Amino acid sequence: MPYIPNTDADRSEMLKLLGLKRIDDIFDVIPGHVRLDGDLKLPEGLPESELIEYFDFLGAANQIFPAHRILAGGGVYAHFIPPVVKELVHRSEMYSSYTPYQPEVSQGMLQAIFEYQSFVCMLTGMEASNASSYDGGTALMDAVLMAGNITSKPRILLPRFLNPQYREIVETSNLGMQLKLETIPADSNGILDSVALDGELASGEVAALVLQVPNYLGFYEDGICELVDMAHKAEALVIMAVYPFVVGVMRTPGELGADIVVAEGQPLGLPSAYGGPHLGCLATKMEHIRQLPGRIVGRTGAAFDREGFVMTLQAREQHIRRERASSNICTNQALAALQATVYLSIVGKDGFHKIARKCEENAHYAAKQLEAVEGLHLAYPERAFFNEFAVVFDDPEKLNPVRRMLLARDWLPGVPLEESFPELAGGMLLAFTELQNRDTIDEFVGDLKEALNG
Amino acid sequence: MARLIFDKSRPGSRRYDVADFTGLEPESPFVPDDIRRAEPLPLPEVAEVDVVRHYVKLSQENFGVDVGFYPLGSCTMKYNPKANEEIASLPAWAQLHPEQPVETAQGALALMHELQESLAEISGMHAVSLQPAAGAHGELTGMLMFRACFNDAGEERKVMIVPDSSHGTNPASAAIAGFKVAHLKSDERGMVSAKALKALCEKHGEENIGGIMMTNPNTLGVFEQEVKEVAEYLHEIGALLYYDGANLNASLGYVRPGDMGFDLVHFNLHKTFSTPHGGGGPGSGPVGVREKLMPYLPHPLVTRAEGGFAFYRPEKSIGRMKLYFGNFLVLVKAMVYLRALGVEGLKRVAENAVLNANYIQERLKDAYDIPFYQRCMHEFVLSATRQKKLGVRALDIAKKLLNDGFHAPTIYFPLIVSEAMMIEPTETESRQTLDAFCDAMLRYAREIEEDAEKFKELPNLRIQHLDEVAAARNPVVRWAPEKL
Numbered sequence: 001m002p003y004i005p006n007t008d009a010d011r012s013e014m015l016k017l018l019g020l021k022r023i024d025d026i027f028d029v030i031p032g033h034v035r036l037d038g039d040l041k042l043p044e045g046l047p048e049s050e051l052i053e054y055f056d057f058l059g060a061a062n063q064i065f066p067a068h069r070i071l072a073g074g075g076v077y078a079h080f081i082p083p084v085v086k087e088l089v090h091r092s093e094m095y096s097s098y099t100p101y102q103p104e105v106s107q108g109m110l111q112a113i114f115e116y117q118s119f120v121c122m123l124t125g126m127e128a129s130n131a132s133s134y135d136g137g138t139a140l141m142d143a144v145l146m147a148g149n150i151t152s153k154p155r156i157l158l159p160r161f162l163n164p165q166y167r168e169i170v171e172t173s174n175l176g177m178q179l180k181l182e183t184i185p186a187d188s189n190g191i192l193d194s195v196a197l198d199g200e201l202a203s204g205e206v207a208a209l210v211l212q213v214p215n216y217l218g219f220y221e222d223g224i225c226e227l228v229d230m231a232h233k234a235e236a237l238v239i240m241a242v243y244p245f246v247v248g249v250m251r252t253p254g255e256l257g258a259d260i261v262v263a264e265g266q267p268l269g270l271p272s273a274y275g276g277p278h279l280g281c282l283a284t285k286m287e288h289i290r291q292l293p294g295r296i297v298g299r300t301g302a303a304f305d306r307e308g309f310v311m312t313l314q315a316r317e318q319h320i321r322r323e324r325a326s327s328n329i330c331t332n333q334a335l336a337a338l339q340a341t342v343y344l345s346i347v348g349k350d351g352f353h354k355i356a357r358k359c360e361e362n363a364h365y366a367a368k369q370l371e372a373v374e375g376l377h378l379a380y381p382e383r384a385f386f387n388e389f390a391v392v393f394d395d396p397e398k399l400n401p402v403r404r405m406l407l408a409r410d411w412l413p414g415v416p417l418e419e420s421f422p423e424l425a426g427g428m429l430l431a432f433t434e435l436q437n438r439d440t441i442d443e444f445v446g447d448l449k450e451a452l453n454g
Numbered sequence: 455m456a457r458l459i460f461d462k463s464r465p466g467s468r469r470y471d472v473a474d475f476t477g478l479e480p481e482s483p484f485v486p487d488d489i490r491r492a493e494p495l496p497l498p499e500v501a502e503v504d505v506v507r508h509y510v511k512l513s514q515e516n517f518g519v520d521v522g523f524y525p526l527g528s529c530t531m532k533y534n535p536k537a538n539e540e541i542a543s544l545p546a547w548a549q550l551h552p553e554q555p556v557e558t559a560q561g562a563l564a565l566m567h568e569l570q571e572s573l574a575e576i577s578g579m580h581a582v583s584l585q586p587a588a589g590a591h592g593e594l595t596g597m598l599m600f601r602a603c604f605n606d607a608g609e610e611r612k613v614m615i616v617p618d619s620s621h622g623t624n625p626a627s628a629a630i631a632g633f634k635v636a637h638l639k640s641d642e643r644g645m646v647s648a649k650a651l652k653a654l655c656e657k658h659g660e661e662n663i664g665g666i667m668m669t670n671p672n673t674l675g676v677f678e679q680e681v682k683e684v685a686e687y688l689h690e691i692g693a694l695l696y697y698d699g700a701n702l703n704a705s706l707g708y709v710r711p712g713d714m715g716f717d718l719v720h721f722n723l724h725k726t727f728s729t730p731h732g733g734g735g736p737g738s739g740p741v742g743v744r745e746k747l748m749p750y751l752p753h754p755l756v757t758r759a760e761g762g763f764a765f766y767r768p769e770k771s772i773g774r775m776k777l778y779f780g781n782f783l784v785l786v787k788a789m790v791y792l793r794a795l796g797v798e799g800l801k802r803v804a805e806n807a808v809l810n811a812n813y814i815q816e817r818l819k820d821a822y823d824i825p826f827y828q829r830c831m832h833e834f835v836l837s838a839t840r841q842k843k844l845g846v847r848a849l850d851i852a853k854k855l856l857n858d859g860f861h862a863p864t865i866y867f868p869l870i871v872s873e874a875m876m877i878e879p880t881e882t883e884s885r886q887t888l889d890a891f892c893d894a895m896l897r898y899a900r901e902i903e904e905d906a907e908k909f910k911e912l913p914n915l916r917i918q919h920l921d922e923v924a925a926a927r928n929p930v931v932r933w934a935p936e937k938l
């Protein structure tokens with residue numbers, strides 16, 4: 001039997017010690033009327049050789065696109081992952097361990113998480129990070145919950161072009177929290193309506209203004225610093241959701257005035273993996289650390305008799321506080337946090353900056369080529385963007401056939417937008433990373449033109 | 455001082471190659487002036503070989519199942535099969551982009567569909583959502599579904615009952631979903647009694663009771679004898695039953711939450727189904743439901759469609775709990791495990807998990823107090839009260855185990871047992887390993903009687919006496935460069 005080392009002889013001696021004859025006697029304490037009659041309707045087990053064959057067969061029904069031909073983003077980006085990252089994350093002393101409750105034998109993971117927290121603080125410009133949330137979306141829900149608790153105010157303002165799945169996650173969890181979620185609309189140039197924002201803020205009931213940078217459509221909200229000021233004047237917190245690489249070229253959210261920062265950490269060395277496991281980064285200022293959900297690793301300084309790392313401020317957590325805890329999170333995404341830590345160490349100062357710059361350059365080169373294509377236009381040509389932007393086909397009916405032709409040529413085109421943003425019928429997002437170059441972009445634009453005219 | 459990766463930075467020691475970078479201006483011409491960064495972010499600069507050595511060294515300072523016996527109760531630290539890891543890291547799964555059209559991801563949908571169906575069969579439920587990222591996330595999902603179901607019926611039902619032996623995530627999840635938590639005292643057997651439950655419900659008003667969150671076997675490792683009566687009573691008063699699947703390992707193929715009367719169950723794939731715990735995560739906490747709750751499941755679910763599989767949204771779905779479809783690669787690993795074991799293998803898991811736990815309990819029962827001594831399931835809880843009188847606490851025994859190359863059991867949980875040590879060996883340990891552990895524990899009991907102070911010496915532990923109190927009073931939670 002796979003993975004079970006007891007022999008028949010072991011089993012019979014062990015049963016003897018318990019005064020039992022047969023192995024199923026051990027389930028005598030289960031009342032007969034709830035016991036399963038017969039066997040589960042599941043297949044027989046497979047030997048490893050056949051196991052691998054079976055999953056190869058299943059996997060063959062997935063189409064895998066070459067990384068540089070993936071132009072889908074929407075929160076998950078095809079960056080290059082240096083092989084050393086996978087190698088280190090596969091150290092089984094790390095992946096086969098539990099949450100580091102016992103610091104004496106967990107210094108490795110604890111230190112790695114401390115380093116992770118330090119990296120997240122650098123990227124976000126914050127002072128305290130948790131050891132991870134599940135993903136960018138649930139991290140936003142954590143941040144919203146935090147803002148409600150910190151301010152004791154009921155309203156949360158969401159921007160028009162927030163990642164629709166983030167919005168949905170916040171709305172779903174809010175079934176229990178009962179905060180009032182309001183959307184700040186945008187005008188036809190994509191600029192958030194500051195009159196509406198002012199009106200909301202004037203209520204004095206706003207716990208937080210959420211901003212996504214860049215927003216779901218890839219562009220920087222107009223006048224971020226002014227928006228932040230407006231919120232702060234009304235004593236509302238500012239939550240920023242960021243794409244980590246944007247900080248390669250933009251000041252940190254902390255420098256822009258954010259109070260709580262969340263990020264989807266997938267671009268930091270995690271494969272797209274059909275959407276998970278990814279990584280929720282969540283950080284804030286020191287003054288709010290006691291409202292921060294999740295595990296936090298602290299360093300016991302050199303002043304103490306032994307120096308090391310421990311899980312700290314556990315009095316916030318469910319295993320101590322139960323129904324009064326700051327959150328219910330227990331298992332998080334620690335290994336993904338380790339992966340991001342290794343990745344950031346490997347790309348380092350030079351790589352992080354170069355990758356961010358190359359993403360921008362590729363996207364802007366592509367936008368320029370696409371602007372010249374007859375039959376489509378950029379959705380918000382006046383907005384400054386990072387590595388992703390929306391294009392709209394003049395004839396919305398063209399979108400699906402063009403996407404099909406691109407797929408047939410092994411391009412993974414970006415996310416269609418109409419379902420979430422009806423005003424963008426015939427629109428799709430296109431994302432670029434450091435993996436393209438001018439030739440691939442020219443080839444893509446050529447293929448798109450053909451598809452559009454064909 | 456432990457040397458952090460940041461301490462190893464040497465300017466210029468790491469140049470990272472990005473193709474076609476020559477000729478690019480260092481400063482961005484695209485970012486608006488008021489938010490543009492002036493200098494690159496001060497990340498460390500460490501040569502690749504030094505990064506490798508740094509993290510290999512850290513891994514050597516970490517204890518995992520692959521290092522030694524890990525009887526951490528409630529956590530089901532079983533062996534993580536390497537076939538799971540290898541298959542899940544193949545490009546067919548790891549390189550799949552979640553925004554691909556479903557026609558190009560049929561393998562993934564087929565796998566998720568098979569897992570949904572398998573988990574439904576194992577738990578006796580009708581439908582399963584794979585979306586929640588961990589057990590606690592499954593709990594929150596379940597609680598929100600209860601809430602939605604009551605809202606639909608125009609009922610308030612504000613009170614959620616949890617036994618006093620329950621895991622902390624249970625009351626925490628209920629509270630986030632807007633329930634008021636009422637704790638139910640366990641009876642002298644360490645169980646939920648239908649009589650005590652009824653009294654508690656009457657006290658709060660039966661019409662206010664939303665339901666109960668239970669795990670069975672419970673956190674004492676004891677099978678709840680009155681589970682059927684509890685279910686019948688709660689259903690009679692219009693309440694719902696939540697099953698915390700953290701302890702499902704004991705039941706595989708022998709008893710199903712659905713047959714016990716539960717309406718909703720969460721699974722911990724990172725416990726029962728052998729996916730690694732990752733030093734804290736990622737996990738996966740799918741939820742399974744009976745018919746009544748099916749319309750409320752989070753979307754998207756996978757269903758059979760013409761010529762393949764498709765996603766769908768149940769009519770009254772609570773919405774979405776997580777980005778995309780859950781921790782997908784964890785789902786892949788769990789499915790590999792299920793296929794490797796098959797119907798017979800799953801039963802062997804439960805049998806050996808329960809046998810191993812009972813074997814340890816039997817060997818230790820005279821040397822330590824076992825407050826609810828009876829046939830246990832996959833784990834049991836002993837108490838170091840006898841040792842405490844001699845000056846040695848559960849924490850000291852735990853550290854002694856660490857000193858001797860074992861991982862310690864869960865301590866001080868469940869809260870209803872003083873000096874608790876919760877021991878869960880799992881089925882992937884051999885009798886030889888169990889014996890080595892029991893021999894050590896029996897030796898400790900003798901040593902404590904002989905000389906309690908000497909017992910507390912831990913010659914093999916490099917790290918000990920970390921001042922957790924001081925660390926919490928004055929938290930240092932990051933390294934920062936001198937000038938940011």
Ligand SMILES: Cc1ncc(COP(=O)(O)O)c(C=O)c1O
Pocket residue numbers: 329330331528529588589590591621623624669673698700701722737739
């Ligand atoms: C009994 C019980 N319930 C719930 C949980 C929470 O599960 P997770 O850590 O996956 O969120 C645990 C995990 O330790 C548990 O032991």
